[in-house]
Amino acid sequence: MNSLANKHILENGLTILTKEIHHAPLISHWIWYRVGSRNEIAGKTGISHWVEHMQFKGTPKYPINILDAAISKVGGYWNAMTHLDWTTYYETLPADKVSIAIDLEIDRMANSVFDQKETELERTVIISEREGNENEPMFRLSEATRSAAFNQHPYSQQVIGEMQDLRMISRDNLYDHYQQYYTPGNAVLAIAGDFKTEDLINELTLKYADIPVRGGSSQINVTPENRIDIGDQITVEGPGDTVYVQISYRAPKATSDDFFALIVLDSLLTGPTSLSMFGGGSISNKTSRLYQKLVENDLSVNISGGLQATIDPFLYDILAITSPDKDAQLIIKSITEEIDRIQNNSVSQAEIDRAIKQAKALFAYGSESITNQAFWMGYSSMFADYTWFDAFIDNLEKITKNRILSAAQKYLNPNHRIIGIYRPSHKENG
Amino acid sequence: MDSQNMKNIPGSDTISTFTLENGATVLNFSNLNSHSIYMIGILNGGGGLDPSEKTGLAHFTANLLSRGTKNISFSDFHSQLESIGANLVFSCGSQHAWFRGKALAEDVELLFRLTSDSLQYPSFSQEYIERLRNQLIAGLTIRDQDTSEMASLLLDQHLFPDHPYGQPIDGYTETIQSITRSDIIQFHNHVYSPADMIIVIAGAVDEQEIRDLSEKYFSTWKIDAAIQPINKLIPLPPANIIRKHKFIEGKSQVDLLMGCFSPVRTSPDYMPVFIGNNILGQFGLMGRIGKVVRSKSGLAYYASSSVSAWSDVGTWEFSAGVNPENVEKAIDLIRKEMKRFVKSPVTDQELDNSKSHLIGRMPMSLESNAGLANAILTMQRFKLGFDYYQKYIGQIKSITVKHILTAAQRYLHPDRLVITSAGPGEDIK
Numbered sequence: 001m002n003s004l005a006n007k008h009i010l011e012n013g014l015t016i017l018t019k020e021i022h023h024a025p026l027i028s029h030w031i032w033y034r035v036g037s038r039n040e041i042a043g044k045t046g047i048s049h050w051v052e053h054m055q056f057k058g059t060p061k062y063p064i065n066i067l068d069a070a071i072s073k074v075g076g077y078w079n080a081m082t083h084l085d086w087t088t089y090y091e092t093l094p095a096d097k098v099s100i101a102i103d104l105e106i107d108r109m110a111n112s113v114f115d116q117k118e119t120e121l122e123r124t125v126i127i128s129e130r131e132g133n134e135n136e137p138m139f140r141l142s143e144a145t146r147s148a149a150f151n152q153h154p155y156s157q158q159v160i161g162e163m164q165d166l167r168m169i170s171r172d173n174l175y176d177h178y179q180q181y182y183t184p185g186n187a188v189l190a191i192a193g194d195f196k197t198e199d200l201i202n203e204l205t206l207k208y209a210d211i212p213v214r215g216g217s218s219q220i221n222v223t224p225e226n227r228i229d230i231g232d233q234i235t236v237e238g239p240g241d242t243v244y245v246q247i248s249y250r251a252p253k254a255t256s257d258d259f260f261a262l263i264v265l266d267s268l269l270t271g272p273t274s275l276s277m278f279g280g281g282s283i284s285n286k287t288s289r290l291y292q293k294l295v296e297n298d299l300s301v302n303i304s305g306g307l308q309a310t311i312d313p314f315l316y317d318i319l320a321i322t323s324p325d326k327d328a329q330l331i332i333k334s335i336t337e338e339i340d341r342i343q344n345n346s347v348s349q350a351e352i353d354r355a356i357k358q359a360k361a362l363f364a365y366g367s368e369s370i371t372n373q374a375f376w377m378g379y380s381s382m383f384a385d386y387t388w389f390d391a392f393i394d395n396l397e398k399i400t401k402n403r404i405l406s407a408a409q410k411y412l413n414p415n416h417r418i419i420g421i422y423r424p425s426h427k428e429n430g
Numbered sequence: 431m432d433s434q435n436m437k438n439i440p441g442s443d444t445i446s447t448f449t450l451e452n453g454a455t456v457l458n459f460s461n462l463n464s465h466s467i468y469m470i471g472i473l474n475g476g477g478g479l480d481p482s483e484k485t486g487l488a489h490f491t492a493n494l495l496s497r498g499t500k501n502i503s504f505s506d507f508h509s510q511l512e513s514i515g516a517n518l519v520f521s522c523g524s525q526h527a528w529f530r531g532k533a534l535a536e537d538v539e540l541l542f543r544l545t546s547d548s549l550q551y552p553s554f555s556q557e558y559i560e561r562l563r564n565q566l567i568a569g570l571t572i573r574d575q576d577t578s579e580m581a582s583l584l585l586d587q588h589l590f591p592d593h594p595y596g597q598p599i600d601g602y603t604e605t606i607q608s609i610t611r612s613d614i615i616q617f618h619n620h621v622y623s624p625a626d627m628i629i630v631i632a633g634a635v636d637e638q639e640i641r642d643l644s645e646k647y648f649s650t651w652k653i654d655a656a657i658q659p660i661n662k663l664i665p666l667p668p669a670n671i672i673r674k675h676k677f678i679e680g681k682s683q684v685d686l687l688m689g690c691f692s693p694v695r696t697s698p699d700y701m702p703v704f705i706g707n708n709i710l711g712q713f714g715l716m717g718r719i720g721k722v723v724r725s726k727s728g729l730a731y732y733a734s735s736s737v738s739a740w741s742d743v744g745t746w747e748f749s750a751g752v753n754p755e756n757v758e759k760a761i762d763l764i765r766k767e768m769k770r771f772v773k774s775p776v777t778d779q780e781l782d783n784s785k786s787h788l789i790g791r792m793p794m795s796l797e798s799n800a801g802l803a804n805a806i807l808t809m810q811r812f813k814l815g816f817d818y819y820q821k822y823i824g825q826i827k828s829i830t831v832k833h834i835l836t837a838a839q840r841y842l843h844p845d846r847l848v849i850t851s852a853g854p855g856e857d858i859k
Binding site: 074076121358365 | 464466508513514517519533568569571574576678680681683714715721728729730787788789790791794797798
């Protein structure tokens with residue numbers, strides 16, 4: 001890994017994280033806002049994601065398409081993502097052109113127009129995006145399973161939002177959301193690449209310090225939900241000839257010590273996965289316990305696990321894909337049995353060591369990319385602190401058999417999980 | 431681009447290359463900034479060699495290479511890789527079988543050993559043939575429900591009628607069901623050979639180590655398969671609009687594709703079309719097409735165009751994801767943009783923007799070991815010369831608006847296209 005990050009906080013509350021990396025003449029500039037679907041209420045679901053789209057619609061200084069041309073012209077790429085706890089905008093571009101990204105992000109933190117006509121055009125684009133998602137059986141299953149896994153918490157909603165809300169949200173709703181959350185005190189700037197820290201900090205301080213504090217409090221009153229109340233099984237029917245079985249358990253929040261134990265557990269059960277949403281490579285999972293138990297015994301054709309680092313407890317998902325002639329209940333029973341084995345102390349130190357080696361390899365692959373390194377600094381600041389990333393491997397290395405046992409017993413409880421099955425319409429299964 | 435941005439661009443002074451006695455070519459780029467290595471390779475064995483009644487045979491064969499060998503079981507194979515966080519995958523394109531591997535630099539020998547063993551001594555056990563067959567068929571049932579995949583499959587079928595490129599590399603359920611162990615062994619014996627193999631390694635290893643490992647693991651592979659190039663002639667371009675739609679039940683959105691041929695990779699027209707396409711369907715938020723279809727009309731979440739080029743053919747594809755009610759409107763808008771593109775030259779501003787974009791993004795594409803290895807493979811595969819990326823900026827700068835217009839007029843005919851879609855709506859057969 002390269003040098004550790006430096007942290008500065010401006011008077012207007014903006015946190016700046018920098019990391020010098022000199023292997024390529026690039027800089028990656030990420031601005032993160034603490035707003036995502038977690039900050040949404042019923043009737044306004046999807047509003048954070050829609051605001052993200054509107055941020056590409058221009059300001060008086062950089063009208064629509066000018067923003068776009070300015071970044072693209074220098075060979076940079078830029079995009080944005082909205083997730084449960086955050087929204088982020090990034091640009092990776094030649095190191096000597098970083099001022100373009102800085103100027104654009106400063107401008108649209110405070111001056112986006114939210115034109116009425118553009119709002120309506122974007123409404124149909126976002127509805128089209130949701131329709132594209134609805135084409136996917138796994139989206140439908142995830143939507144149903146997540147909804148069942150929470151009572152009140154906004155994590156129950158998909159980031160894209162409900163279709164009826166996307167039809168009703170107004171321009172003013174969007175602008176109010178923007179005014180409330182797009183303020184320096186609610187943002188983290190993460191920047192990595194080929195620069196001299198002192199020079200860059202001077203430039204950033206000079207430019208970002210002028211953004212005024214505005215809007216109301218960005219703090220929200222959300223009650224975390226811990227254990228899933230009761231085990232439930234839901235079925236989603238739809239077209240196709242493929243069955244999807246998803247089991248969702250409550251996962252610990254990212255700042256919990258248990259989170260690292262669950263990373264190792266996930267690795268043992270379904271294989272190693274990178275938490276990064278931005279590169280870092282992958283490692284196959286053919287020696288994982290559930291691949292051996294399900295795929296090698298011809299019960300399913302695929303198995304995967306999903307764990308996300310979040311502010312509040314979210315979900316740990318196990319997903320199996322199979323054909324309609326296989327018994328979905330037998331898949332569920334097999335997964336339960338394997339988890340039961342772990343809960344009864346079948347984990348060896350060698351398995352733990354392997355999971356840690358795999359995590360280290362994924363980190364090495366991820367560190368090749370300057371974009372990925374800037375991503376990690378900002379990302380970890382959204383649910384913890386940037387040091388969470390630097391301490392990631394150390395925390396994994398502290399995981400013991402006892403902690404794994406304890407986490408498996410606490411989180412992977414068969415009485416407190418949601419089982420979702422997507423099955424083809426008119427096909428008998430399980 | 432200034433001289434600072436030229437560092438790390440692979441060229442004849444930094445790429446080491448050598449050929450084994452059996453014909454295998456090995457190329458290495460030492461990148462000591464990283465802690466890992468990336469390996470990529472191609473050899474004879476692409477889907478273009480599939481007999482039509484056994485479509486998917488090449489894909490089936492390539493995927494079995496990581497299912498155990500005569501010397502190492504499936505379980506040991508993956509245990510050795512996964513226990514050190516390494517990865518090795520075999521796959522198949524139209525023209526070649528491919529392998530891609532990644533490991534920490536200290537584990538590079540494992541990748542060589544397992545790749546060599548898999549390519550030369552696959553076990554093709556009946557147990558894993560049947561397991562993989564089930565997995566492949568499950569994948570095909572998912573593909574049949576995927577609007578994007580089905581629109582693409584239809585496009586290939588009608589752009590390449592009666593040609594192997596018109597067949598899906600992953601086959602059809604009935605052809606996958608008909609493939610026997612004997613078919614697979616025969617295909618492997620007759621087609622896989624070191625004679626045309628190219629291996630590229632980029633990462634924290636030096637030339638001598640790669641040379642030693644290549645000799646140790648690949649020089650014993652004797653040539654006993656004949657190289658079988660794909661000889662069938664590429665069909666003529668479409669003579670008019672060919673419109674096809676595949677109904678898929680229960681979908682909300684239609685995936686739309688419009689396509690025609692584009693220049694081969696070594697054609698002088700390639701660079702003008704590549705830059706022109708950037709203006710038409712890539713630059714910024716998807717170029718002129720994205721601006722018209724998405725930004726101005728709000729018709730689609732995505733709308734863009736892309737150019738792919740190989741040694742014997744290239745394709746130019748325009749795609750959009752739209753509501754079923756807007757399909758014809760989107761087709762009209764995209765065709766209007768095509769007409770404008772072949773009628774009038776792009777503006778100097780547009781050309782300057784795209785040139786600047788393509789030059790500026792080169793360091794990003796060469797940032798990782800994977801990016802470096804892919805770039806070196808492209809130079810070797812298409813015989814572009816090892817100075818290709820070092821001359822790349824000059825090549826881009828030399829293209830004029832007239833070059834783009836002339837090349838576009840040669841390949842892009844808005845009234846001679848294959849237009850396919852999949853999703854809601856009645857079949858158009």
